[in-house]
Amino acid sequence: MEYENQEVAKAAESLRRKLKSLEDKRLIVRDPALTALYDRLKTLPPGKDRASFGKEVNGLKNELQQLARDSRQPAETKLPPIDVTAPFNMNVAPTDRPKLLPATQGTRHPLMAELSEVLDIFYRMGFDAVESREIDDDYHMFTSLNFPPDHPARDEYDTFMTDDGLIAPAHTSIMQNRVMRRYKKDLEAGQGIRVVIPGRVFRNEDLDARHEHTFYQLEGVYVDEGINAGNLVATIRAWLSNYFGKEVKIKIQPFYFPFTEPSFEFAASCPFCEEKGCNVCSYTGWIELGGCGMIHPNVLKEADIDAKKYSGFAWGFGIDRLVMLKYNIEDVRHFESANLKFLRQFK
């Protein structure tokens, strides 16, 4: 903008220069050079000169405000747009790659971090790990596990089903048949089958502090010659004591599952109160962890394993329960809540 009045034109030139060096550009309108012009305006007698001088001084002020506003545009908008979906060009040195969006560092979900701990324990005990799956069929969910058609035990596993009969698995036992078939060669070579199977499972539950529609289980399958329930108890006790870092007492009581015979429900002594009773264990001293038992001969046969020669045990425990116990988490629903306040505690 051009100013006719010499005084205003001179001030404009120096103020524009000054604006560039100002950190807070808004301060330019309080610059003494501008206020001096307004002071001078007040001294002029009313008339044409005063009016045109005033118009020019106001014009200069508006110009400076506009310049200040323009330069306050966030720096990012001046950068070329970033395509966040574009792949990295690995032939370009990291320092020469375009800057991506600023990211704060995330953390592993507590369930995943604890699951790795649990798997580490089993690796040391000679187990393999195989991942479960999140969609399955009736055969693996029920039939392969010795649930007769229309048997009422199926009602215990009320989950979600697609219109064409696919099932969101209600337990990781869906993998038993697959794992036994996959490791049958090892079994026959005299090495036994020792596999743990972590996975996400789904249930049509009434939700409360201990029940969630989605949670994690760890299935275990152990098959060899001459395996008995004592081996089952010893294996699980070794795992839990290792995980909690101290000897954990266990309690098993008879239960019913179609895929094991005998079947047990498994409880561990509450690691917080040592059986005295506390709010974590609902003052019983014990915490239910899951089911287990000796694999039913029909389940072995369905996987083409000679049930006369081999026997085995299996279990299915809730990982969420275990982690709740370890960290004194009072509500299972925190895990799926995506609540950052909860998650950040596990950094």
Ligand code: DAH
């Ligand atoms: N699948 C059972 C459940 O989710 C738990 C279970 C019980 C798994 C006994 C097993 C087992 O492998 O042998 O309720």
